[in-house]
Amino acid sequence: MRPMPNIASILKSEISRVARKEVRAEIETLRKASTLHRASIAALRRQVEKLEKELRRATKTVARAAPAGDADEAAESGPHRRFSASRLAAHRGKLGLSAAAYGKLVGVTGQTIYKWEQGKARPRKAQLEGLAAVRGLGRREVAEQLNG
Secondary structure: OOOOOOHHHHHHHHHHHHHHHHHHHHHHHHHHHHHHHHHHHHHHHHHHHHHHHHHHHHHHHHHHHHHHHHHHHHHHHOOOOOOOHHHHHHHHHHHOOOHHHHHHHHOOOHHHHHHHHHOOOOOOHHHHHHHHHHHOOOHHHHHHHHHO
């Protein structure tokens, strides 16, 4: 007579076999999804590289065209003016003028001069031209303009 197989061991092996079959099916769907995602990521990377290359090319084109445009613009508007609050205060002190008197020369109020000197505001382009004109004046010319 043949020995009877242990039902517990047979049941255990059958459960293991079915579980492996289920896991294999799940893993296969995950592998397919992973492959699709990797392909999609690679396509997106290629697209990003292409766009970055186009951006660099466009930036170079603009950079080459910009100096010519800036030269024309600079010729029309004059030189580029810089502003320094401390230099404004020093120049006003050197001339011995009140903020109101200095503002009158530039074409603004004394309050505006104070704000510029304190760094609370900055002059506009047209006002920078006025400041540059006053910077070129000496004490005599300033006195003549204020009195005249």
